[in-house]
Structure formats: structure tokens, C-alpha cells
Amino acid sequence: MVELIYCLGLAVVAAGVGLRILRWIGPRCHSLAEELSFSLGLGFGALALGVMVLGLTHLLYESALYLLVLTYAFLGRNQLQGLVGRLRGRVGYFPVPVGSFYFWVLALVGLGILFNLTRALTPAHGAVDPLAYHLALPKIYLQKHALSFEPTLTGALYPSNIGMLFTLGIGLRGSILAQVLHFALGMCCLFFIPSFCRRYFDRGVGLLAAAIFSFSPVLVFFAAKAYVDAGQCFFQFLAFWALFNWLEQKDEKTLLLAGLFTGLALGAKHPALPTLVLGGALIGAAGLFRKVDFKTVLRQGLLFGGAALLLVGPWYIRSFIEAGNPVWPLGNVLFDGLPYRGTFSTGSVSASAPEAVVSLPSSERVLSLLYWCATSLWHWSWMNPEQIDWQRTIGIYHIAFLPGLLVYARHRRILFLAGFCLLYYLIMVLRVDGNPRYSMFFLAYLSILSGFAAKHMFQALRSRLRVLVQVGFAFTLVCNLALSYLLAQVAIDYFISDQSREQFTIQREGNYRVFRQVNQNLPASSVVLLQGIVKGFYCDRPYLWDHPHQMVINYGEYDTPQKLIKRMRQLRISHIVRMINIPPIRTGIGYPQYFADPMHETFRKEYLTLLYRDESYALFEVAYPASVPEEPEESDGPSS
Amino acid sequence: MVRTLAAAAVWLWGLFVLGYFYYSRNFLTLLQQLWEKGSG
Numbered sequence A: 001m002v003e004l005i006y007c008l009g010l011a012v013v014a015a016g017v018g019l020r021i022l023r024w025i026g027p028r029c030h031s032l033a034e035e036l037s038f039s040l041g042l043g044f045g046a047l048a049l050g051v052m053v054l055g056l057t058h059l060l061y062e063s064a065l066y067l068l069v070l071t072y073a074f075l076g077r078n079q080l081q082g083l084v085g086r087l088r089g090r091v092g093y094f095p096v097p098v099g100s101f102y103f104w105v106l107a108l109v110g111l112g113i114l115f116n117l118t119r120a121l122t123p124a125h126g127a128v129d130p131l132a133y134h135l136a137l138p139k140i141y142l143q144k145h146a147l148s149f150e151p152t153l154t155g156a157l158y159p160s161n162i163g164m165l166f167t168l169g170i171g172l173r174g175s176i177l178a179q180v181l182h183f184a185l186g187m188c189c190l191f192f193i194p195s196f197c198r199r200y201f202d203r204g205v206g207l208l209a210a211a212i213f214s215f216s217p218v219l220v221f222f223a224a225k226a227y228v229d230a231g232q233c234f235f236q237f238l239a240f241w242a243l244f245n246w247l248e249q250k251d252e253k254t255l256l257l258a259g260l261f262t263g264l265a266l267g268a269k270h271p272a273l274p275t276l277v278l279g280g281a282l283i284g285a286a287g288l289f290r291k292v293d294f295k296t297v298l299r300q301g302l303l304f305g306g307a308a309l310l311l312v313g314p315w316y317i318r319s320f321i322e323a324g325n326p327v328w329p330l331g332n333v334l335f336d337g338l339p340y341r342g343t344f345s346t347g348s349v350s351a352s353a354p355e356a357v358v359s360l361p362s363s364e365r366v367l368s369l370l371y372w373c374a375t376s377l378w379h380w381s382w383m384n385p386e387q388i389d390w391q392r393t394i395g396i397y398h399i400a401f402l403p404g405l406l407v408y409a410r411h412r413r414i415l416f417l418a419g420f421c422l423l424y425y426l427i428m429v430l431r432v433d434g435n436p437r438y439s440m441f442f443l444a445y446l447s448i449l450s451g452f453a454a455k456h457m458f459q460a461l462r463s464r465l466r467v468l469v470q471v472g473f474a475f476t477l478v479c480n481l482a483l484s485y486l487l488a489q490v491a492i493d494y495f496i497s498d499q500s501r502e503q504f505t506i507q508r509e510g511n512y513r514v515f516r517q518v519n520q521n522l523p524a525s526s527v528v529l530l531q532g533i534v535k536g537f538y539c540d541r542p543y544l545w546d547h548p549h550q551m552v553i554n555y556g557e558y559d560t561p562q563k564l565i566k567r568m569r570q571l572r573i574s575h576i577v578r579m580i581n582i583p584p585i586r587t588g589i590g591y592p593q594y595f596a597d598p599m600h601e602t603f604r605k606e607y608l609t610l611l612y613r614d615e616s617y618a619l620f621e622v623a624y625p626a627s628v629p630e631e632p633e634e635s636d637g638p639s640s
Numbered sequence B: 001m002v003r004t005l006a007a008a009a010v011w012l013w014g015l016f017v018l019g020y021f022y023y024s025r026n027f028l029t030l031l032q033q034l035w036e037k038g039s040g
Helices: A002-025 A032-056 A062-075 A077-088 A101-120 A128-134 A136-144 A161-172 A175-200 A203-214 A217-223 A229-249 A252-266 A270-290 A294-323 A348-352 A363-381 A397-408 A412-430 A436-459 A463-496 A501-508 A512-521 A561-570 A598-607 B002-023 B025-039
Strands: A528-531 A543-545 A575-579 A608-613 A617-622
Touching (some): A002 A032, A002 A077, A002 A161, A002 A252, A032 A077, A032 A161, A032 A229, A062 A077, A062 A161, A101 A175, A101 A203, A128 A161, A136 A161, A161 A175, A175 A203, A203 A217, A203 A397, A203 A436, A217 A436, A252 A270, A252 A294, A270 A294, A363 A397, A363 A412, A436 A463, A436 B002, A463 B025, A501 A512, A512 A575, A512 A608, A561 A598, A598 A608
Parallel strands (some): A528 A543, A528 A575
Antiparallel strands (some): A575 A617, A608 A617
16 A cells, blocks of 8 residues: 555656646646646656666666655656645535536546556556566566666567656565556546546546546556556557647647657557657648648657657667667568567457458458458457457447447537547557557547547437436446456455465465575576566566577577587576466467477486476476586576 | 437437447356456
């Protein structure tokens, strides 16, 4: 629970320093809510970039992190005082009348947030990506006090603004604070939506939109874990908000703000790239529409793109220096970067519908693309309990309400937003891996469209029927609340029990016990090879993955026990933690079934000594024969 | 007239989709599965 206080403190510091930066940039803000939203965005961005600078200068120490936060608090102190003064006048202000329909909607949303918060407050467990790299890399950076390059870990050189906030969270308090920070970024979006709607539509639309977005299964599921997608949504939503403001206000200060948020979004995750492309296209289209001269359009484009590239640039440069490819390992064919075997899909059709992939351009392919463009939203709306895919589950409200726009969308602003969402939807289906998780901000804007339609559909009814329908809508929110509660059951049970964090983690995270053995019994100089495992977060010793995509230790090249032991010696591997039974999904991507593989079995009998085993994992010590002398390291070393 | 008919169609669509979704076997099965997972 202390993590909540830390998170609140960091949010206050971010708001203060962010407001100072916002005042320095100088865009016109429509309301206090808008000013606060942009300040939070700039402030969290400044925190992430501050940690990045510490990492690049090898200063990632706990004391340096505290110093950074204190410096920002000092810089933003005057702005914070002013902000508190302005907020004080609103103490006791509640946006809707108590007992009204919107009051109950807000109450249900609040309860949903509370359930999800309990999940964010449990020790990191379960989900693969956070324990494999989103949290694991920041922990390694803190151990090494620098942004090191870990060539065997996926995402080692991805832009990592959210990872920097996780580094701050882990450095100040631990992985739970990192989770809570990610959750807070997601919940900030619930504040942004009504603030945006207050400017462009009205309060009712904003509240319904926030309710719809807050119960989107993809947000509910991922925001409470230490993924980075809610953080990407946070910056992307602000980037497009500022761009829309610029289209109305036409001032370059707002365009600069949009560029900065675009840079922060690009620095959160590669799938934010369409923000830059679409932003550039909007600037060009606005220039054409307003008949602005080419020089001005070019200057605006350079201002927007330059600001974005300035903030994301350090990540690309780092990646280029380490691996010869600014977006390693993506586009390796183009940049001829450090070898990496993984292939990354950029076409949604291949990701969501293998049957739609046709190798050559043909009428069949065109028809498949048209089919997936027309039906992806539909497919993402329904849940298949046999194979629930949370990242492609967006809830039913959009399918239910969006057709209402055909009747009720009459004004320029809503038509513009609908056109924008349609365009982004096509980009997302065709280019952004067809994965709603990578474009959560799009769902936030889509929620605004759905909220607009829902509000006008409710308004069109006579009063008694309207109440009946509103009760029906509230009932669907209760159903979603049940979903949130059931997802949070384990966390709620944990909080009302007297279970310790360690007991909880042992029970819920399969590899925790074997890593506890490693941490307690192996010397600090040990280097561990993880076989069949990527979730290395709980391993405190330096480690490498043997993931089939990395090229540091691959069993195709080192295909005899003699070659393999020599390679392990070069990499100074002293121990192996092995998953005993590799599931088919992993053998399918190239992991060996170690205990059934003749080469690995011969290797085990000759060179490995069992130190520990439980029902799922085994810990071995590598016994090097005298015939394999210690050699200087040829290639990339272990992860910490 | 056309607008009223369109509004009625949009209304019926919304009611049908929401009703079907929340009473569908899929949603209820999902809740049941999560309940069993949490209790287990």
C-alpha cells in the first residue's frame, strides 16, 4: 500500500515540473483539466527522460533517483503551489448530481478501478512479458547502474520511456511500484477522456466515454500489469489531443507540444510510429485545406517531426551504436544489424488471420484484406472463453453504439473524429499488427465516439423509457464489474489474508523457488543460463536466455556436447536453470525438449551436476573438464 | 420519417447486440471459468 503513496507523490512531482515545462512552451489551454492533463504528460515524460540520462551516464543509483525526483519537485514547486490554490477552490466539487444516472455510472467505474488496483498491488507474477523484459531489464539496469545491452533478451534495445518509469519505480520501492505506475498511467487516460470531451463535446459524452473505456477488457487486463501499453496510450492520447487543438487554434506552440508528446509516445513503444506519420499527414492536409504556403507547412512539419525525433532520438542512437540498427531487431534486413533470428509481423492480417494470408497479390488477397478491414472490430468485440485473447478483446460497446453515429453525428467535430478513427482503424488493421493492445489510445478515442452515440441515443427517448434504458446500460456495467472482480479475486484474497509477499509469489510464480535457490546459494560471480525460460525477473545473478531467436548461444551452431561446453566456457556460464517439461508452444518455436533430446542428454550426463529440482525446474552446475580451458570472452556476455 | 426509421434501427441493433452479448453463453462461461480459476 505504501506504493500508492509513492505513486501519488511521483504524480504530484510530475504535475509540478510538467506545468513548468508547459508554461515554458506556452500553448493556450482551454481548462484547468486540460492544463493538468498536459502537465502530467510532460512531467511523466520528463521523469522518464531524466532516468534515461542517469542510465546513459552510468548513474543509476537509488540515491541518484531520489535526487532526480527532489530536483524535479524543487523545479516545479511554484507551479504546484499555484495549482493547489486553483484546485482548492474546487474542493467538494462533484461533476454530476448525487443519485443521477451519471453518478451511478461514475460509482461503478470507481469500483472497477478499485478491483483492478488490487491486481496492480500484488507482487509481479504470471504474465510473461513483464517478468521477461519490461521489469527484468530495468532490474538489470539498476544492478549495473547503467543502460546495458543484453543481447539475449527480447526488447533489449527497444525505446523504453515506460521502462525508465519502471526503473524509477523498482529503484525507489520495487516492482509493485512499477506496476502501480503503469496502472496510474492507464487511469490518467480516464481523466483525459472527460477533459478532452469537455472541450470538444460535453460532460455527459465524456463520462460515458470514460466508463466505456474503463471497462474495455484489454485495458482492464493489461493496465494492472507491468506491460507498457497503457503508458503508450497515455502519451499517444495526449499527442493527438494536442494535434486536434492545433488544428483549431493554429498556434505553433500547440504543435510543438504535439511533437513532444509524439516523441514520448515513440519512446514508449515502436507501434506508436503511426502517430508521427499521421501527425505529418494532418499537418500536410491542414496546409492544403487552408491553402497555406509550402514553406509554412514545411516549417510546421519540421517543428512537429523535429520535436518528436529529438525526444525519441537517444533510443534510436543507442540501438544503432549497440547493434548497428536504430530499431533492432526490427528491420534487420534493411539495416544489416546484429544477427537476430526472430521475425516480427507488421501485417495484422497475418497476425489475426493466418487463413487470410496469400503469398502473391491476387483478388483473393484483396478480398481477404477487405474482409479483415470490415470485420476486425466485430471479431475483437466477442470473447471466446475457450481461447480468451485479452489483447484482442475490446468489449461490445463500440459495435453496439457506433452505428448511432449514422443518425446522430451531425457536427464537424464529431465527423472529424469519426473520420480520424476510421483512418487509424485501417492503419491498425493493416499495419500495426492488428493488435488493439498496441493502439489502446485508439480505443480511448473510439470510446468517445461510442459515448457520443450512446448519450444521444439516450437523449432521444422519452423520460420513462430513457430511465429504463439507462438502467439496462448500468446493468451491462455491472456485468463488466463482475468480470473485473473475478480477475481480481486472487488479489483480493491475498489482501484479506495474512499471506506474506514471498508466500504469494511462491504460490503464483512457478520459477520463484528455483531462483530463490540461485539467489541464496550461488556465489555472486555465477552466470546462469536459462533453458526454456524467459521470465528471469526473480533471478538476482547475471543470466542469459537460450531463446531460439537470439544468436549468442544457439544449439544449431553448437550442436555437439563438445562444441556446446566450449561455447559455455566462453560465455562463463557456471549454472543452468532448466524448465523440465517444455510446453508444445515453446518447442514449436524452436526450444529443444531438453530431457528428450539426445545431444542435451549426453551433455547433461557428461557436464552437469544437479543441485536442486522441484516439480517444474532443475538447477545444474556446469562441471568444466580440464580439456576445456577458460578462454577470453568472444561474444556478448550475460545479462547482468 | 427516414431519420426516425434509422434511429429505430440503430436502437434495435444496440439493444440486440448488448442483450445478446451479456446473456450469451460465451460471456457467462467466461465468468464461470474465472470464478473457478479464482476459487481453485
